[in-house]
Amino acid sequence: MNLPNGDKAQVPQAKITEYLLSLAHEDGRSKAQFFLHFGYSITEWQRLATALQEHAQQHPVTKIEDSPFGKRYIIEGTIKAPDGRTPLVRAIWFIEDETEIPRLVTAYPLRRQT
Numbered sequence: 173m174n175l176p177n178g179d180k181a182q183v184p185q186a187k188i189t190e191y192l193l194s195l196a197h198e199d200g201r202s203k204a205q206f207f208l209h210f211g212y213s214i215t216e217w218q219r220l221a222t223a224l225q226e227h228a229q230q231h232p233v234t235k236i237e238d239s240p241f242g243k244r245y246i247i248e249g250t251i252k253a254p255d256g257r258t259p260l261v262r263a264i265w266f267i268e269d270e271t272e273i274p275r276l277v278t279a280y281p282l283r284r285q286t
Contacts, residue, residue, distance in 0.1 A: 173232055173233045174228075174229065174232055174233065175228045175229070175233055175245050175247060175274055176245075176267060176272065176274065177267075177272050177273060177274055178225075178228045178229045178274060179229060180272075180274065181224075181225050181228045181229075181265065181273075181274040181275075181276070182273055182274065182275050182276065183220075183221035183225060183276045184275075184276070185217060185221070187276055188214075188217040188220050189214050189217050191203070191278075192204060192207060192220065192278070192279060193207055193208065193212060193213070193214045193217060193220065194214075195208075202280075203278070203279070203280050203281075206259070206280070206281050207220060210253035210254065210255055210257055210259055211253050211254030211255035212253065212254060213254075216254075219254055223251040223252060223253070224251065224261075224263055224276060224279055226251070226252075227247060227249060227250075227251045227261060227263055227279075228247055228263060228265060228274065230249060231247050231248065231249030232247070233245045233246065233247055234246050234247060234248050239266075241268055241269060242266055242267050242269045242271075243266070243267050244264055244265070244266050244277070245264070245265045245267065245274065246262060246263075246264055246265075247262070247263050247264075247265065248260070248261070248262045248263075248282060249261070259281060260281065260282040260283060261279050261280065261281060261282065262279065262281075262282050263276065263278070263279040264277040264278050264279070265277060
């Protein structure tokens with residue numbers, strides 16, 4: 173099964189620049205180190221947003237979790253990094269009950285990669 177409405181998946185700029193690529197964010201710091209290591213950058217934050225949107229369309233959902241407000245979709249697979257490598261990433265998407273649009277919650281490496 174693919175992410176429902178994966179072609180409409182939203183990745184807010186703040187999720188990338190203030191979290192996934194922010195070395196200053198307490199929870200995002202390790203994720204930022206990972207993504208920066210593969211050539212992503214805050215100045216070209218759209219590259220990571222696009223890579224995660226493509227990730228959602230190219231790989232099947234591995235798990236669905238119910239919550240009081242909607243469903244969380246977990247997707248695992250590779251993304252094509254700016255430096256040409258293809259790190260393995262888990263991305264978490266959320267679709268609220270009242271909307272059909274997937275919104276990125278987080279993304280992180282599945283295992284240590286060089």
